[in-house]
Amino acid sequence: DAGVIQSPRHEVTEMGQEVTLRCKPISGHNSLFWYRQTMMRGLELLIYFNNNVPIDDSGMPEDRFSAKMPNASFSTLKIQPSEPRDSAVYFCASSLQGSGEKLFFGSGTQLSVL
């Protein structure tokens, strides 16, 4: 199994640009989570999906952030426009709903907004 695959691994962009982060969950998993990790705030849940449907997006910081899951094998997190304070590592994780919440994390996307 390839695990959760995220791309890109690193992204450097300028303030105001649109950023799109991508995630491919483990095949067969029906829950997908987007997390953000910073030194100041630690690990924050941004949004999660069950069966491609957004269940809880209360962690999305503001309207500049949006997430989609058009099918069971792909999700995107978009920031438009990006700001320097969005610089962080963004993780995608997937699980089998009802599995005891064992999450499988991707390797993350290191985002730097200059």
Place this chain on the structure above:
Amino acid sequence: GNSVTQMEGPVTLSEEAFLTINCTYTATGYPSLFWYVQYPGEGLQLLLKATKADDKGSNKGFEATYRKETTSFHLEKGSVQVSDSAVYFCALVRAAGNKLTFGGGTRVLVKP
């Protein structure tokens, strides 16, 4: 609401030393408890878990016991190795829930 509190790091110790990372939680009902580990440059991985009171989770020499009376789930390892250097996260999920609540993480550095 649910919350998890961990001791702040970094924790620095020598190889073969005893490691304890304290974790306490607040939750309604009977949550399941987890320890995740994050090695440098990687995502989190499940280390161990316990689903009910007095359960002991164990893996790779690490152990943690679900203590309902003290609402704690402290992580221990009797003899650490340099390869145990990582950030450790305590987490919980409430019964029938799907959303993990993580603690702030504790960085552990093991020196040769």
